[in-house]
Amino acid sequence: MATGLTLKELSKKEDLFTHGHRMCAGCGAPTIVKMALMATEYPVIAANATGCLEVSSCISEYTAWKIPWIHTAFENAAATLSGVETMYRSLKKQGKIDKEVKFIAFGGDGGTYDIGFQSLSGAMERGHDMIYICYDNGAYMNTGIQRSSATPLGADTTTCPAGSCVPGKLRPRKNLTKIMAEHNIPFAAQASPSHWMDLMKKVKKAHEMPGAKFINIISPCNRGWRSKTNDAITLARTAVNTCYWPLYEIENGVTKITFTPKEKLPVVDFLKPQGRFKHLFEQGNEWLLKAMQEEVDREWAKLQAAEKCGC
Amino acid sequence: MKQKGWRDLPPGSVVLEGGSAAKFKTGSWRAFRPVWIEENCIQCLFCWIYCPDMAVKVKDGKRAEFDYDFCKGCGICALECPGKKGKKAIEMAEEGK
Numbered sequence: 162m163a164t165g166l167t168l169k170e171l172s173k174k175e176d177l178f179t180h181g182h183r184m185c186a187g188c189g190a191p192t193i194v195k196m197a198l199m200a201t202e203y204p205v206i207a208a209n210a211t212g213c214l215e216v217s218s219c220i221s222e223y224t225a226w227k228i229p230w231i232h233t234a235f236e237n238a239a240a241t242l243s244g245v246e247t248m249y250r251s252l253k254k255q256g257k258i259d260k261e262v263k264f265i266a267f268g269g270d271g272g273t274y275d276i277g278f279q280s281l282s283g284a285m286e287r288g289h290d291m292i293y294i295c296y297d298n299g300a301y302m303n304t305g306i307q308r309s310s311a312t313p314l315g316a317d318t319t320t321c322p323a324g325s326c327v328p329g330k331l332r333p334r335k336n337l338t339k340i341m342a343e344h345n346i347p348f349a350a351q352a353s354p355s356h357w358m359d360l361m362k363k364v365k366k367a368h369e370m371p372g373a374k375f376i377n378i379i380s381p382c383n384r385g386w387r388s389k390t391n392d393a394i395t396l397a398r399t400a401v402n403t404c405y406w407p408l409y410e411i412e413n414g415v416t417k418i419t420f421t422p423k424e425k426l427p428v429v430d431f432l433k434p435q436g437r438f439k440h441l442f443e444q445g446n447e448w449l450l451k452a453m454q455e456e457v458d459r460e461w462a463k464l465q466a467a468e469k470c471g472c
Numbered sequence: 473m474k475q476k477g478w479r480d481l482p483p484g485s486v487v488l489e490g491g492s493a494a495k496f497k498t499g500s501w502r503a504f505r506p507v508w509i510e511e512n513c514i515q516c517l518f519c520w521i522y523c524p525d526m527a528v529k530v531k532d533g534k535r536a537e538f539d540y541d542f543c544k545g546c547g548i549c550a551l552e553c554p555g556k557k558g559k560k561a562i563e564m565a566e567e568g569k
Contacts, residue, residue, distance in 0.1 A: 391547030
């Protein structure tokens, strides 16, 4: 294969994110990190916002990372990595370093959509040469499933519990990938671990481009989504096939859908296996299911229109 | 696995080497163990790429045994396994049975 991305070839590479990390069984995030680090031949330096990934991959004297890695607070992974990248550019200019090094910041949806939003926006606007990867599991899973602005409409979380007062979250999720693309960065994309080749191609492509890049990756969380431990990849695939999580990239302002499902499934197929949406199937909450489907259809139509007009 | 006492830890619990988590075995978390059935395996390596715990060993591009020291028994590999002629190459079996 021209891209060199076959599983057989990739399996010969060293795992830069090792086993022995303490993420939950069946978590989507370690798979995403593994794929992202595998996608390039360049040495990578990573910054990690506080979140599940950070607290579980570096406990006490153990670290799962085999690359230079810096832990930052919730809000400043992008700002910290901006500094590291600037120092690298300075050292390169001074002739103290000649290696080509790439930079990735990892953050969860809480540390990216909400708390780290301003530092991320700043780093993207300044155009630091780095990729920001958000693994989006749709709530603050690490601290006990509180709602974030990535939580989908109608989801049950501990801060918007579904009951007699509210039927889960009442607001739709924020479209961060589009917001990041509006920063006029060279590359913004959405990916899913179920489509590993698409994910790795996007990371590889982003590394080759100068400037700030953003990739949003869906990361199923069986604890917060109240699903089975074995269905992370299946759920991510269903999210793509229902167009809840369309796979696309916006390269220099031009939208391209990188995967179109053969048959667009109803969003119910994605919601049904998840306990956090259980109440949506009760009597009286049909309007939420309808609203959910309408939102997905609207976003998908917008995306198709954007691809068609080349904007 | 024996946990370290405070005397065994470096001052400030500083991490002294990369990838040291490989010394921390998470296999004891497992309630169900994946069992590899070689004759049904088509060497697609999906189990390897989707495993969140890097607990599927691959040697020279060929599927090898599970790494039970680290497998947490989530079952993703068994669900994603396409198998051969409808027969899965990975099945989950309850631990201790």
